Amino acid sequence: MTAPGPVSGGFAFARVARLGKRARAPMKTSEKGIETLELEEGNVLRAYRCPAGKWTIGMGLTAASGVVIPKAGMVITAQQSRDLTKKALAAKYEPRVALVMTGARQHEFDAGVLFDWNTGAINKASWVPLWARKAGAAAISIKFRLWNGGGGKVLPGLVARRERELRILFEGMYPVLGEPSRPSVSVARWVLQLDFAEKIAAMTAFKKLGYPVGLDSAAIPAAEIRRFQVDHGLTADGKIGRATLSTLQRRLDATEKAKSVGLFSGGVTASAVTSAAPTGMSDITDWIASQPWAIGAAAAVIGLWGLWLAWQYRDVIAAKIQGRAPRLAAALRSI
Template identity: 50%
Template sequence: MPGAQRFRHSAPDWRRNRRATTSGGSMRTSDKGIAFLERHEGVVLKAYRDPVGIWTIGAGLTAASGVVTPRSQMKITKAEAGRLLGLALGRNYEPAVARTMPGANQHEFDGAVSFHFNTGAIAKASWVRAWAERNWSEVERRIKLWKKGGGRVLPGLVRRRQEEFNLIRLGDYGAGVAGQSPTSERARFVVSVTPAEIQAMRVGFAKLGYKVGEDPGGIRKAAVMQFQRDHDLTIDGLIGRATLSTLQRMLDARAKAGQDGAVGGTAAAGTAGAEAFNIAALPDWLIWAGLGLAVVWVGYRAWQYRDAVAAKIQTAAPATARFLRRF
């Protein structure tokens, strides 16, 4: 694709090379710990926006990682995604876990790295004190408190915290990606999901106008591929982090557009019903100021969800859609 940024990494096994560079006895995430982390984060080789609009690539890496600055149309290889994850862990996450949990066993360290990678809160998490005391019932209770995102409980975080506890306590790295087996007509999940989450995805895709099919245990591959095509994602029919993040972002855009309309409608109805209020009596400058604020607000919403706007207009105005996706 024109303008796409590609990185190549010649090492056949980045994990082996990463272990070879370990020095000074510093503890590092094991291969199984890396696989556990990648299973929860997903590994996406083309940059995408997370639900709040931040460019992301690889195993959930943003510019804040300090190892890559994702941007529109950026692509990386699987090997490069692994190398970047290794750099991010070594610089930003493993040292903090090693300092906070001295003497941890490898599986305890791996579970704590997953937690810290997701929350950035290893230094203040109260479950760590319970771990030091080997109070496992408190470790389980307290780690499960970290289950909210955007102010609401997220099923994916509930499951992740349970699996992290199982890893820390029992050394259980899990059995891989859960979910229904794919068929030729059904999209395959490449991140762990539950039946309830599959149902929520079906509802979400349907709200956006995609025909998910009659099978309650999955989603039509053709619908997923059309969604990916409409939103400039990799068109592979696989439901992973990029597709799910984009789905959530498009649903948020739809909901906020509805809220803005409802607020406007309520205001209009209130104005029409208030007999004592006469808009003609208002000074011209105040009327124009109000209209100006309304235009600014609509413009702000449109820019905030410019990727959603791009998806709507790409057939009629492909050049404008490409321009909006650059930012």
Template identity: 50%
Template sequence: MQTSAPGVTFLERHEGVVLKAYRCPAGIWTIGAGLTAASGVVKPRAGMVISRAEATGLLQKALRQNYEPAVKRTMPGAKQHEFDAGVSFHFNTGAIGRASWVQHWIDRNWGRVEHNLAAWNKGGGRVLPGLTRRRAEEYDLLADGDYGTGPARVEAGLATMVVELDRAELDAAHAGFKALGYNVGDSDLGFTIGGVRAFQRDHDLTVDGIVGRATLSTLQRMLDARAKAKQPAAAAAVGGTESTVQAGAEIDPALAWVGPAILTFAALFALWLAWRYRDAIAAKLAPRFPKLARYLWSI
């Protein structure tokens, strides 16, 4: 048994499909339905663009190689829609072999299946609304064969939303865009299409006015770079306190190395950050030095 066409569509709807390679918040090149080089089916690189059909084909190949075999072993005798739900869960968590809801599914104890499946809704130690919604839809698929529809939301003047954000997530994204200097409005339905396109253009993304995985991942990455950039400056300030010692005051020779060491560490840390977040630097340089920015985006 393999994932059905509706099952692939269900998974793509939840994962999002990006046709131009982008860096995830951790800096790993990603394309399609969240595929990285670790998938074994593609090696995303700067500037890589694929078609929609290629994205689906790569996802199907990754499922056959890396996910479907485990679901076959763990869910013997599954009907097609049950198998598809298991694949979606395993693709997202990698935990089909240890998830307690599976045994309850084997026992046909649907109340426990729903309860235990819903528990897989946390990331970083906190409940994530997006995962709560996904687990609920996976249960509907598992129990009732309901693949859902999930049409993209389009509002006049606003960017198309292909991921669902709750109010807290939406507010955080609004604040993030504005902190980076992009006016995306303050609608509780989304972001202005002009602001989103400006952000996409400045960060070497596909300028399509669609808010999905690539745009939100890049937003988070730029905010992370902004926050981390303040750390070397803080360390340098600490290291520089030696110069504020009152004239004539003696410095313990055993501690004389501390200030220079902190400054050296701050400088090395700043260089490491500059390399790790070179795409953020490229976005800043692009208006005046487009060739240099293009080079930084390419490595």
């Protein structure tokens, strides 16, 4: 038997190299995974401010994504949004998940990516080592479900989201958002996966801010949602999605914080000074209230705080003056 020549040997080596290279190809989020991400995050094609005030676009992309710097008035297409999402996944999330979930099947990998996109915690989540050790669904689920809160509170939306991710992780069952049962230009459409309690909370908030939407979550007047969207510089499409709900949350947060300093409601008084103080400081606030000079100093500090809040929530101020001064409102939103 003659030894293989350099040509056949080279061919064999090249074939093995190709196979090895193919085996080492990094995993990517599947199309189903990206579609699920869109269902969870929404896909907003016009830049908006998230509840924290950061400009956001697409499937929740901020400047921190490294792939886009959203700005006031920025508009992208649905294809651009998907391309940017894929770039963000490839740059940050997919490599992190691949590193800690070696050997994952596609649906397991997708579940890890969806979890990490929402929490940024795939490297420290205690369920991941259990998954790697094949500890069993019950043990993994207990740890997975711990990631259900924010600000020290359990959030129903995150509870439901974790359950959807668990179904993907263990069963490969991806959620599907069906078409509305009675599409109508007169009825607003929910475009995120929200439970009944979340919808009621949003409807109550709209009503509190002067947008009467009724009590039936399936028959919200689209005209009221469009009016809210116009007032806040959003795309007036009558859809209750991520941008609309984030803006609604900012309105609520601004109102709550403004109350503590008398912002928009008559200035700073001695009672406002004491009520703005943290709990557990009653002796200090009583003393401040009895000292005229201390009241003045505290009022000055709170006044500066009020100005800072006004700047942080200038988009909310823009909404309040939209009808009277649309140009000024537009200028405030552009900053």
